[in-house]
Amino acid sequence: MPRKGKLRRAIPFLGPAFLVSVGYIDPGNWATNIEGGSAFGYTLLWVLLLSNLMAILLQTTAAKLGVATGKSLSENCRQHFKKPVAVFLWITAELAAMATDLAEFLGAALGIYLLLGIPLFPAALIGAAVTFGILLLHKYGFRFIEQLILGFVIIVAAVYIVELFYAKPDLGQVGYHLVVPHLNSASILVAIGMLGATVMPHNIFLHSSVVKNRLKKNQPKHNHRVYKYAIVDSLLALNVAWFINSAMIVVAAAVFYKNGLKVTSIEDAYSTLTPLLGGFASLAFAIALLSAGLSSSVTGTMAGQYILEGFLNIKIPIWVRRLVTMIPALIIIGAGINTWKALVVSQVVLSMQLPFTIIPLIMFTRSKKIMGSYANKRWTNILLILVAAIIIILNGLLIYQTFGGEF
Incomplete structure (x- = not known):
């Protein structure tokens, strides 16, 4: 078959992984x-390249579970585990979904705050309204949501192509450090943060659920x-x-590191870009952040919905879920609680839950009884x-360091 024909045949099957991919460019990753x-x-x-290879393996395995069984990971947990175990796993997954939603909702609010220059709480309300609007489009079909999210991802990618053009990075150094590992006592914590x-x-x-469509x-x-x-x-x-x-690392290295500026927050990065690269670069940065925040907020809500339906076989309108999960973020912003600390706490919740997701995934996909011919080799x-062990250990180190541990 000609290459053009193969591409046309593939297009209807593409989309689920792009929904998943926005979780890898959410505001937590930005920071x-x-x-x-x-x-x-x-x-x-090199840390990001290694992280990406791990992510591809785990996400394709999740998709394979959905295809082989016709059920999501949460539905398989309900089917194959005793009820007390399934309920426990649901509680942990629900907490992780809400923690993720908190980080992503804060990111969308931050993007609006930077673009419009309004206080964070009204920005959060605007973000909530826009997210509600996107979720209501679900009634026009799942494919429509996928295309919308793909549009957001394209915006973020396009912005960073422009940012790379403005930043003028050292391409030789980029190529070298992409494949040659370099780590020291000062950078190990940040590297663990990226991998973990x-x-x-x-x-x-989410991936094991949406592929069923x-x-x-x-x-x-x-x-x-x-x-x-x-x-x-997925690839x-x-x-x-x-x-x-x-590209985020490359731009930060070419602009901030080169000028001796250590930037530790998204707000600082935005304000520092203007004098170094001009107003357009910082405006593009804010647009990309808003796109990432909104898209990841939508997919986070969808993931939470699938978790609830899969574990408990309960359906609620998706806008009700959005309403419930945005309340903690609005309370944090309204009370003036440090949003950076809230993001750190949300990361700890995710870290603690991760074994309860990855281990069942491996248990199910290695079973010929469950997977048939799709069982893992x-x-x-x-x-x-190996990947699960690395990620769990690194997340454990993240928790240890978050609570004041040193190594």
Whole structure:
């Protein structure tokens, strides 16, 4: 078949991984990447490449579970675990989804605050209204939401292509540090933050759920194509997310590190870009942040919805879920609580939940009884266990360091 025909045939299958990919460019990633680039230049680019390879393995495995069983990870937990275990896993997953939603909602509010120059609380209310509007479009079909989110991802990627043009990075250094690991006692904590925060529980639940929208009953050939294209979809979407994250580090290194400026917050990065690169660069930065915040807020809400439906077989309108999960963020902003500390606490919640997501995923996908011919090969299981161990250990170190531990 000609390449053009193959591409046209693939397009209807693409989309689920792009929904997932926005979780890898959410505002939490922005802060870590900007801090890493401004403090250590290009030296941590290899960390993002390693993180991306781990993410691709776990997300394609989650998609495979959805295709092979016709059920999401949360539905498989309800089916294969005893009720007390399933309820416990649901509570942990629900807390993680709400913690993720908190970070992403704050990011959208921050983007509006930077663009419009209004106080953070009204910005948060505007962000809530826009997110409600996007979620209500769900009634026009799931494909419509996917295309909208893809549009947001394209905006963020386009902005960072422009930012790279303005920043004029050292391409030789970029290529070198992309493949040559470099780590010291000063940069290890930021590197752990990048690696440990790469895989978020809600992304695994989300991917195993949304891929089911492509399946057809009693059509194994079609469903096998869904799995094949899910791999292509993941490679495309997660590599776009990797490019964006890497571009954040490169821009921070070329602009802030080069000028001896250590930037540790998104607000500082925005205000510092104007004198160094001009007003257009900072405006583009704020637009990209808003796009990332809104899109990740929408997909975070959807993930929470799938978690509730899968574990408890309960359906509620998605706007009700959005209303409930935005209340903690509005309270934090309205009470004047430090948003950076709130983001740190949300990361700790995600870190603690991660084993309860990854371990069931490996248990199910290695089982021939559950997966049939889709069951993991031996080398896949070894890689998954290795990746899971690395991520869990790094998240444990993150928790240890967050509560004052030193190493």
